[in-house]
Amino acid sequence: MKTSLFAIALGLITSVATLAPAPLVAAEAGRENKIDETSQFIFHSVLEGLYEDGLTNDDVAQILMRREKESYFHFIYACPVCNATIWALEAYQSRPAAFYGLKLGGSTFGGGLSKELHDQLYSQEPAQRLTAINALVKSWIERRMKRLRLSADEQKALVKQLELKREEGMKMLESFRKKEHGENFGVSQAAPAYADLTECAVCNAAAGRPMKLPEQPPKQGK
Ligand SMILES: [Zn+2]
Numbered sequence: 001m002k003t004s005l006f007a008i009a010l011g012l013i014t015s016v017a018t019l020a021p022a023p024l025v026a027a028e029a030g031r032e033n034k035i036d037e038t039s040q041f042i043f044h045s046v047l048e049g050l051y052e053d054g055l056t057n058d059d060v061a062q063i064l065m066r067r068e069k070e071s072y073f074h075f076i077y078a079c080p081v082c083n084a085t086i087w088a089l090e091a092y093q094s095r096p097a098a099f100y101g102l103k104l105g106g107s108t109f110g111g112g113l114s115k116e117l118h119d120q121l122y123s124q125e126p127a128q129r130l131t132a133i134n135a136l137v138k139s140w141i142e143r144r145m146k147r148l149r150l151s152a153d154e155q156k157a158l159v160k161q162l163e164l165k166r167e168e169g170m171k172m173l174e175s176f177r178k179k180e181h182g183e184n185f186g187v188s189q190a191a192p193a194y195a196d197l198t199e200c201a202v203c204n205a206a207a208g209r210p211m212k213l214p215e216q217p218p219k220q221g222k
Pocket of ligand 1: 079082167200201202
C-alpha cells in the first residue's frame with residue numbers, strides 16, 4: 001500500500017513538473033510525440049501571439065521573407081528555436097481566410113501591429129526588422145510563460161531549456177559564419193540576415209534577451 005501511494009505521489013510530482021498535462025489516451029504505437037515540450041512551448045507561444053495580436057498574412061510573409069536559393073532570411077537554418085517559430089508562422093499563414101459561422105469575416109483576433117512595430121518590420125534595414133521580430137517573439141514567449149502560472153522551479157527549468165536551445169542556435173550560426181562567402185550553404189544562404197551578427201533575434205527573444213546589434217552598422221539594403 002505504501003509503495004503504491006508513493007508511486008502515485010511520484011507520478012503527481014512528475015506530471016506537475018512537465019508543461020503538458022498527460023494525454024487522455026495512450027499514443028498509438030509509432031505515433032509517439034517526437035517534438036520536445038520546449039519546442040512545443042515556443043510553437044504555442046508564437047501561434048497564440050500571432051492570433052492574439054492579429055498579424056496579417058503580409059506581416060507573416062515579411063517575417064518569414066524567403067528568397068530563391070536561401071533559407072528564411074531572418075532565421076538560422078536548423079536552429080531549434082527558429083524552427084519551432086517557423087512552424088507556428090507557417091501554421092498561422094495557412095489558416096482559413098474566415099472563421100466558420102462568423103459573418104464579419106476574418107480569422108484572427110487582434111487589431112494588428114502598432115504603427116511603430118509595423119514600420120520597423122517593413123524597414124529596408126535588416127537590423128530594424130530583426131529588432132521588431134525579436135520584440136514580437138519576446139512578448140509572445142513572456143505572455144505564455146505568465147499564463148502557465150508555473151512555479152518558480154518549473155519556470156527556472158523552462159528558462160534553462162530555452163537557454164540550451166538558444167546555445168544550439170548560436171552554434172549553428174557560428175558554424176555558418178565561419179564558412180567563406182559564396183561557399184555552399186554558408187551564412188549568406190543559411191542565415192542571410194546574420195552576416196554581420198553573432199546572436200539570433202529569435203533565440204534571444206525566447207531566452208528573454210533583446211536583439212544584439214553590431215557595434216558598427218551593417219551594410220544596407222540586403
Ligand atoms: Zn535561432
